[in-house]
Amino acid sequence: MPLPSPPPQVSGIKQDELRRHNLSLLLRYVHLEGPTQRATLTAQIGLNRSTIGALAADLAAAGLIREETPGVRSGAGRPSLVVVPEIERYQALAFDLRVDRIDAARVGLGGILLARETVPLPDGHRGFDEVIGLLRGTARLLTESLPEDTRLVGVGVAIPAVVRDADGFVRFAPNLGWEERPFGDTLALELERALPRRPFERESVLVANDADLGALAEHTRGVARGHEDVVYLSGNVGLGAGVICGGRPLRGHGGYAGEVGHMIVNPTGQRCRCGARGCWETEVGIDAIVRAAGRTPGDGTTVRSLVSDALAGDELARSALYEVSRWLAVGVGNLVNIFNPELVIFGGDLRELLPMVHRDVVSRMGAGGLTVSREHVELVPSALGVDSPLFGAAELAFARLLDDPLGVAMSLPSAAD
């Protein structure tokens, strides 16, 4: 039996909360699984037929779903209606603010990608105001041709930063050169001005760390679906982790958990940008790999090019990857002992690295340490490729609607209002 866990909030459940909870379950189900027969919903959600029918009717009245008669009858009896999410009617904007570019998307309910844009961020153009301006322009571009009755449920932003989750305030984003910037508030204000016909509520503009959103996306729509204990590693210039524990994202007190890049693994190692010595990210970050291969960070060397050089016989590239696999094994081994995950997902550039170092990392992890936590763990590449944080940002934007479908749908102003 698992350890007992008292409910985080001592609060009794009332009738109206029960209804909201069940509406949320139903909408979330079709958001994640797509069009689903009522009969399947009855079986999967564990409520009876008439309750499911009543919930579906409520969601349909709010325009969140519609019910269709299936083209093909399955089995005997009356055909079960299919509950279909209203993809066009409820949409979200998602941004993945990366070091070298902004990836942006418009996503419909159900997680369907409807439009996307990429904006390059060349050196010298990562200033706070400039980035805010680019986000504003991209938001306008993505929304200009939307029909009148489409409602924008929210805006989600993934950012390579330590972010305060309450308000999207950026504490520290070394790779953007930002520190202590009111990113969430500023962006919300600018979007409000930029999209006058799509009025926003402040709380619908949500910002989170890119690795945390990568983990969320892989957990909801990627390789970690159905897994409860997952570590997602995001390696680009920095190294971060998003962790799912017992099916829920690890947040920490201020939302800053998962800063695994600054786990000290080599106290006699190199000085990190954070000031400490031997942080994991100084040993396995992209810059470290590039340097170990005798190149210069910023010379255009990528993980992909190094891997292909190594495969082509470049000894320096090969030994750099070998060295990196050693430090990857130390850090991944630590995280496996700490979290006992089923999956360690290699996201971002680490994805390119995995096929090359997989065997080495696993065998080094096995050389010592506890065996029990390693028994069931698998090292896998992210299923959504480099888009995990982008799709995670979309999930973040949809979260409020999914938690309280009718409450939020009623409160959303439409352009036609």
Added chain:
Amino acid sequence: MPLPSPPPQVSGIKQDELRRHNLSLLLRYVHLEGPTQRATLTAQIGLNRSTIGALAADLAAAGLIREETPGVRSGAGRPSLVVVPEIERYQALAFDLRVDRIDAARVGLGGILLARETVPLPDGHRGFDEVIGLLRGTARLLTESLPEDTRLVGVGVAIPAVVRDADGFVRFAPNLGWEERPFGDTLALELERALPRRPFERESVLVANDADLGALAEHTRGVARGHEDVVYLSGNVGLGAGVICGGRPLRGHGGYAGEVGHMIVNPTGQRCRCGARGCWETEVGIDAIVRAAGRTPGDGTTVRSLVSDALAGDELARSALYEVSRWLAVGVGNLVNIFNPELVIFGGDLRELLPMVHRDVVSRMGAGGLTVSREHVELVPSALGVDSPLFGAAELAFARLLDDPLGVAMSLPSAAD
């Protein structure tokens, strides 16, 4: 806004589950807070007066609580009845299996200590069968004078081991010299034979790692009450952690999470019993401290004696503690970056160490690394002293009853049956 978290199980809430949930909240409240006026329960639990009354009546009918008229009227109007947990009627047994002794207790509903026993475990007497025999004898001793109508709700055991939480199977307990032993099953069988007048269900005998139970006890009844993100460190011969994330215990896939003692912090350090080099426990475990002070592990040196020697001017003891504080800072800093906790609790022998090393650990953690996660973290000693795992074991034993008060109360055989 926190990251969205889909419910771990997709399952609609039905009326009977709602009632069970609310019964559970009410019983848990008085279990943790003690006798409470109905008016307070109404305000705290957020259900209306009549619902609270009905729930209390159900619990009273099962003998789990009783309602009393308060001696002193508070404020105007009718005095609000006081809901009192039935301490004597529902009891649990708790064991903390330590390296040198077994601590045992009989605990009443409400977490009230009713009896305790200590059984020494001298060298050479930690064999599996011998320990099972001692647990059986102690259980008999603790229960022999119980009244007929007392019901034993469960048995909880804290153990310095990597334990499979599903069935209490011990995977690895280096400090007891056990590996792959069916501890939970064997103990349940033996207790069934030893206590024929107190029939047991297998699932009421629960085993968990001692640090996990220390964390649970500090979270429910100790220094971490009301905190959602907590790391509890248990340092005795080994070094383990119990972690509370977002108000819930960190378990991991098989229940093996929190093996922080085998986090590698010094890859050029000493060989650990686990086979790896430079595990945190080889740098800050009691044996490491004793050796650093020029003593021999097993010579009777304790953390307490070292601290008092250092305070008395023993230079070797002082430099040993200084060295230990350095490695404590590395490991605690890593955990703070990973978990962003509000509290790091020093339990077990580490409790003795904390006053001496506190300043040093904090200043070293501040020398580099991310500042954000350190802003709000406090390093504190365990409030329950060395008894945290013992009280955690009692909570573990009560968990089933608290989750489903009527269901479990009805199923419990009483001696009189």
